[in-house]
Amino acid sequence: MASTAGDSWDITDFIVKKGNGVKGLTEMELESLPKQYVQPPEERMDMNSVVGEESIPVIDMSKWDDPKVADSICDAAEKWGFFQVINHGVPIGVLENVKEATHRFFGLPAEEKRKYTKECSPTNNVRYGTSFSPQAERSLEWKDYLSLFYKSENEASAFWPPECKDETLEYMKRSEPVIRQLLEALMRRMNVKEIDQTKASLLMGSKRINLNYYPICPNPELTVGVGRHSDVSTLTFLLQDDVGGLYVRRFDGDGWVHVPPITGSLVINVGDALQIMSNGRYKSVEHRVVANESKNRISVPIFVNPSPSDIIGPLPEVLESGEKAVYKQVLYSDYVKHFFRKAHDGKKTVDFAKI
Numbered sequence: 001m002a003s004t005a006g007d008s009w010d011i012t013d014f015i016v017k018k019g020n021g022v023k024g025l026t027e028m029e030l031e032s033l034p035k036q037y038v039q040p041p042e043e044r045m046d047m048n049s050v051v052g053e054e055s056i057p058v059i060d061m062s063k064w065d066d067p068k069v070a071d072s073i074c075d076a077a078e079k080w081g082f083f084q085v086i087n088h089g090v091p092i093g094v095l096e097n098v099k100e101a102t103h104r105f106f107g108l109p110a111e112e113k114r115k116y117t118k119e120c121s122p123t124n125n126v127r128y129g130t131s132f133s134p135q136a137e138r139s140l141e142w143k144d145y146l147s148l149f150y151k152s153e154n155e156a157s158a159f160w161p162p163e164c165k166d167e168t169l170e171y172m173k174r175s176e177p178v179i180r181q182l183l184e185a186l187m188r189r190m191n192v193k194e195i196d197q198t199k200a201s202l203l204m205g206s207k208r209i210n211l212n213y214y215p216i217c218p219n220p221e222l223t224v225g226v227g228r229h230s231d232v233s234t235l236t237f238l239l240q241d242d243v244g245g246l247y248v249r250r251f252d253g254d255g256w257v258h259v260p261p262i263t264g265s266l267v268i269n270v271g272d273a274l275q276i277m278s279n280g281r282y283k284s285v286e287h288r289v290v291a292n293e294s295k296n297r298i299s300v301p302i303f304v305n306p307s308p309s310d311i312i313g314p315l316p317e318v319l320e321s322g323e324k325a326v327y328k329q330v331l332y333s334d335y336v337k338h339f340f341r342k343a344h345d346g347k348k349t350v351d352f353a354k355i
């Protein structure tokens with residue numbers, strides 16, 4: 001049964017405005033889920049829709065000179081929109097430090113984390129919050145987050161929280177060669193021979209790193225960690241811990257597959273920007289996160305994006321054979337604002353760019 005304890009005091013004020021987050025709520029030792037978190041039945045994960053026998057590809061990057069490796073990356077991006085990479089070159093120690101730093105940040109007292117809420121943060125590029133878009137959502141998501149938009153080393157040094165600044169910056173730096181390798185392979189199949197300055201901006205002109213914290217949930221079956229959505233990035237590089245709970249829509253649209261945690265791996269997914277630039281050949285696939293009854297979970301996505309001021313649309317190289325464009329040209333920051341101003345709604349964001 002969902003709790004009605006929230007009727008006597010303003011839970012939303014406590015979680016969102018006062019910056020206590022879901023973590024602050026769980027510290028009050030709730031026995032059941034506050035009604036604000038109860039999702040309509042159609043948005044809860046139906047475990048009967050999970051396809052147990054299948055999973056997204058796991059690709060070993062250690063034999064990069066073998067063209068089959070790049071092929072399997074492009075195949076996975078076309079079919080699943082999701083894959084895991086192992087032996088990618090980012091040292092395990094760097095990944096472990098980011099996970100530790102994430103726990104350190106969320107372990108801070110609420111008054112310290114509150115300094116980074118939308119209302120208090122000294123910059124728009126550092127944002128601590130809860131759920132995805134609490135003003136727009138009918139039911140809240142069981143998740144707190146810290147979102148860091150990378151401008152420069154200096155800006156990050158001045159404004160990013162000291163509890164996680166060095167670790168997240170190092171992770172971003174060490175992941176750059178992998179980002180480039182994957183984008184070069186994906187572009188070759190799209191007839192793009194070289195990533196020049198214009199293409200570099202379109203494909204990886206801005207980066208955002210989120211630290212996600214999903215506290216233990218008293219009734220995970222009634223709520224969501226993250227609701228069904230696709231990312232608005234070019235590519236997302238996700239580091240998850242060993243708890244599990246990320247589910248991806250199966251390639252034929254029928255059912256969901258779990259993304260099993262693999263120590264040292266990174267989960268890569270195509271975002272809407274790459275789906276649009278590839279004119280729909282690479283798939284930005286719906287995914288969601290299920291809350292957990294017995295363990296706190298963390299995940300750390302790096303969103304690799306176009307620059308906010310870029311106009312994105314199908315790449316000329318993709319259309320040169322006469323293929324008809326299915327997406328129009330849109331200003332990337334308009335696309336992102338459209339995404340942030342509504343609740344998660346599956347694959348609907350991409351309609352914004354459809355012809």
Ligand SMILES: COc1cc(/C=C/C(=O)SCCNC(=O)CCNC(=O)[C@H](O)C(C)(C)COP(=O)(O)OP(=O)(O)OC[C@H]2O[C@@H](n3cnc4c(N)ncnc43)[C@H](O)[C@@H]2OP(=O)(O)O)ccc1O
Pocket residue numbers: 118124127131132135145147149206207208210226229231232233271303305306307308332333334336337340341
């Ligand atoms: C948080 O939980 C998430 C996040 C995600 C994210 C998936 C991605 O793919 S993120 C990659 C997004 N791309 C970029 O950030 C690069 C481009 N950035 C921009 O164009 C701009 O920085 C901007 C994001 C559009 C912000 O522009 P600005 O002019 O500064 O406008 P604002 O008024 O500040 O913001 C507009 C609107 O968005 C809300 N918002 C801004 N940043 C965040 C954030 N980090 N998290 C949540 N919401 C944010 C902001 O509140 C404004 O809404 P209002 O209603 O308040 O007007 C996937 C899944 C998740 O669960």
Ligand SMILES: O=C(O)CCC(=O)C(=O)O
Pocket residue numbers: 210212226231238240245246287288289298299301
């Ligand atoms: O926590 C996860 O596994 C995925 C989170 C996610 O999809 C996102 O932040 O966009």
Ligand SMILES: [Fe+2]
Pocket residue numbers: 229230231287
């Ligand atoms: Fe996502």
